[in-house]
Amino acid sequence: MKIKVLLxxxxxxxxxxxxxxxxxxxxxxxxxxxxxxxxxxxxxxxxTLQALSGNEVRTDLFDPAAEAGMDHIELARWADLVLVAxxxxxxxxxxxxxxxxxxxxxxxxxxxxxxxxxxxxxHRMWLHPATQENVARLRERGVHVLGPVEGDQACGEWGPxxxxxxxxxxxxxxxxxxxxxVGKRVMVTAGPTREAxxxxxxxxxxxxxxxxxxxxxxxxxxxxxxxLVSGPSALAAPFGVELVRVESALEMDAAVMGRIExxxxxxxxxxxxDYRPQxxxxxxxxxxxxxxxxxxVKNPDILARVAALADGPFTVGFAAETQDLExxxxxxxxDKGLDMIAANLVGGGTGGFERKENALxxxxxxxxxxxxxxxxxxxxxxxxxxxxxRYFAHCSTQDT
Numbered sequence: 001m002k003i004k005v006l007l008x009x010x011x012x013x014x015x016x017x018x019x020x021x022x023x024x025x026x027x028x029x030x031x032x033x034x035x036x037x038x039x040x041x042x043x044x045x046x047x048t049l050q051a052l053s054g055n056e057v058r059t060d061l062f063d064p065a066a067e068a069g070m071d072h073i074e075l076a077r078w079a080d081l082v083l084v085a086x087x088x089x090x091x092x093x094x095x096x097x098x099x100x101x102x103x104x105x106x107x108x109x110x111x112x113x114x115x116x117x118x119x120x121x122x123h124r125m126w127l128h129p130a131t132q133e134n135v136a137r138l139r140e141r142g143v144h145v146l147g148p149v150e151g152d153q154a155c156g157e158w159g160p161x162x163x164x165x166x167x168x169x170x171x172x173x174x175x176x177x178x179x180x181x182v183g184k185r186v187m188v189t190a191g192p193t194r195e196a197x198x199x200x201x202x203x204x205x206x207x208x209x210x211x212x213x214x215x216x217x218x219x220x221x222x223x224x225x226x227x228l229v230s231g232p233s234a235l236a237a238p239f240g241v242e243l244v245r246v247e248s249a250l251e252m253d254a255a256v257m258g259r260i261e262x263x264x265x266x267x268x269x270x271x272x273x274d275y276r277p278q279x280x281x282x283x284x285x286x287x288x289x290x291x292x293x294x295x296x297v298k299n300p301d302i303l304a305r306v307a308a309l310a311d312g313p314f315t316v317g318f319a320a321e322t323q324d325l326e327x328x329x330x331x332x333x334x335d336k337g338l339d340m341i342a343a344n345l346v347g348g349g350t351g352g353f354e355r356k357e358n359a360l361x362x363x364x365x366x367x368x369x370x371x372x373x374x375x376x377x378x379x380x381x382x383x384x385x386x387x388x389x390r391y392f393a394h395c396s397t398q399d400t
Contacts, residue, residue, distance in 0.1 A: 002031040005173075006079035006113070008104045009049070011039020013154040014086040014120035014163040018044060021085055021166040022052040028170060033075065034058070035104045037091070061103040072103055076110035081173065084108075086120030086163045089131050095143075096134035116144040116239065118169055123150075123159025144239050146172050171377045172217060172239050180388050182223035185263045187313070188216040189256065189270035189302070191231035193249045197294070198281035205271050209233035211318075211358060212269030214380030216241045222388065224265070229255045231270055249273050249299035256302050265391060266313040268303040271320065275299060304336045314391045319343040325361060333363055340364040340390055342383055362386050 005025055009018045018034075025032050032053040036046055046057035061072060084091065084104070091104070095117075100106040108115060117138070125131060126148060135145055146169055151162035190212020194202040209230055216228040217238035226241045229252055237243035244259075246252045249272050260266065275296035285292070307315045317338045319329040322345065329343035342360045359373040360383060367390075371382050 002029055004078055004080045005030045005032050006075060006082045006107065006111075007032055007034045007049075007053075008082065008084035008087075008108070009034060009036045009040040009044065010084065010086055010088045010091045010104070011037055011042060012086045012088050012120045012163075013043060015040050015043040017163060017166055018085060019048055019052055021169060022049055024166050024170050026053070031055075033078070035075065035107060037102060037104055039088075058103055061106055072106045073110055076107050076113075079107075079111055079113040082108060082111055082113050082115045083118070083169070083173070084116070085118035085169060087117040089119075089121045089125045089128075089134075092117065092119065092131065092134050092138065096137045114142075114144065114240070116146060116173065118146045118163050119148045119161070120163035121148070121161045122153060123157060123161040126159075126161040144172075144237075146236060171214070172236075180222050180392075181219060181265075184224045184265060186216075186219050186224040186226045186265040186267070187229065187256065187260060187263050188212055188219065188226060188267045189229045189252060189272070190216065191233040192271050193231045193252055193273045193299075194247050195249065195273050195276035195299075196280045197277055198283065198285045200284050203273060203275075203277070204232075205273065207231070207271035209235050209270075210356065210376045211380060212267075213238055214377050215267055215269055215384060218380045218384040219265070219267075219387075222384065227259055229259075229270070231272075249276060249302075253300045253302050253305075257305065260306055260309065260313065263313040265316070265387070266306050267316045267387070268306070269318050270302075272302060273299055301336075303338070307337045307339075314339050314394055316340045316342065316387055320346045322346060326363070329361065329363055333365075339394060340387065364390055 007022060009015050022032050033055045034049045034053050034057045036057055036059050046059055050057045094105050095108060098109060100109045139145060147164040148161050149164060150160045152158055153161060191209030192205045192207040194204045196202050213235045216226050220226040220238060220240045227244060228241050229244045229246060231246060244255050246255050252272060276299050278295040278297045303317050306312055315338050319332050319341055321328045321343060325343050325345055329341050333341040342362050344358055344360050356375055357373055358376050358379055360371040362369045369386055371379055
């Protein structure tokens with residue numbers, strides 16, 4: 001069964017991206033219907049989106065032929081997901097106020113489907129307190145907001161307000177038809193941890209969180225109920241994922257162990273600091289000495305604690321190594337009693353921390369699979385396939 005996406009297009013120069021977005025949605029197996037505002041038609045014709053979607057584009061709330069059957073209610077009921085791209089400042093203000101003064105706002109008010117917005121506007125409009133209040137209010141209601149990002153704008157200025165590209169939007173949407181993990185509870189950790197030295201400085205690492213966030217998105221797209229425990233990261237929460245933000249390794253340990261009961265799968269993609277300062281300085285450390293001695297103590301091994309739980313979840317670890325990748329990863333798999341480990345080389349010219357691509361060597365007792373260099377989004381989907389396959393193989397073994 002195809003996922004039914006209702007795409008709303010509002011009036012901004014980024015409306016031209018809607019054509020590519022429709023094409024990509026259909027390539028990914030979605031059935032697409034489009035609603036355009038009056039302003040959107042100044043930038044893009046309905047005929048273009050009709051040809052690409054294969055369905056008539058709706059533009060008018062008071063279309064006598066369509067509204068004879070209360071078509072705005074039918075559209076609201078039809079959609080599995082409502083995506084508005086671009087979403088202008090004006091449109092988000094109307095969504096926030098609960099107005100229903102055209103077809104798109106009426107459908108949004110009438111639907112119970114998840115709503116995702118991809119904002120696009122001048123950076124001053126995006127940063128205006130009124131817009132920020134409207135976005136905050138929408139998020140509180142469960143609306144998922146993707147972006148915007150910084151970049152060149154049509155007005156010739158630079159700043160936050162540029163709509164995400166269609167492929168970036170698709171990466172955040174649950175378009176997968178197979179829902180193998182429906183009813184399963186999954187926890188993923190992601191990002192770095194920061195261990196405070198004083199009120200200003202901390203010990204950290206170069207993890208961006210991209211791999212963990214992409215995995216959380218991919219597992220949620222398979223129907224799982226996903227909790228993402230994340231260290232500091234600039235990334236937005238993936239669609240349909242509960243995000244728990246933490247700072248230090250101790251905070252991550254508390255968040256994981258406080259929520260792990262009842263989880264079926266645990267994926268530890270976070271780069272958790274092995275050590276922390278024994279004591280944080282109350283005041284900023286001054287640079288009045290030629291040398292400083294820093295005493296460190298070991299942090300809890302979150303992954304090992306989860307793997308050791310009686311009746312615990314299927315546990316997947318990560319290993320970032322600079323040499324002897326397979327040997328080190330295999331030792332970690334065995335020493336911690338993991339069900340699977342995904343290992344990658346860091347510190348080289350490709351892949352690893354702070355990069356958009358990576359490659360993985362996946363190991364489990366008695367098996368292995370190599371996943372070649374690709375974007376972390378695609379790699380997460382490939383790794384999720386392996387995790388799901390091994391998880392159900394593990395479950396069948398346990399049952400027998």
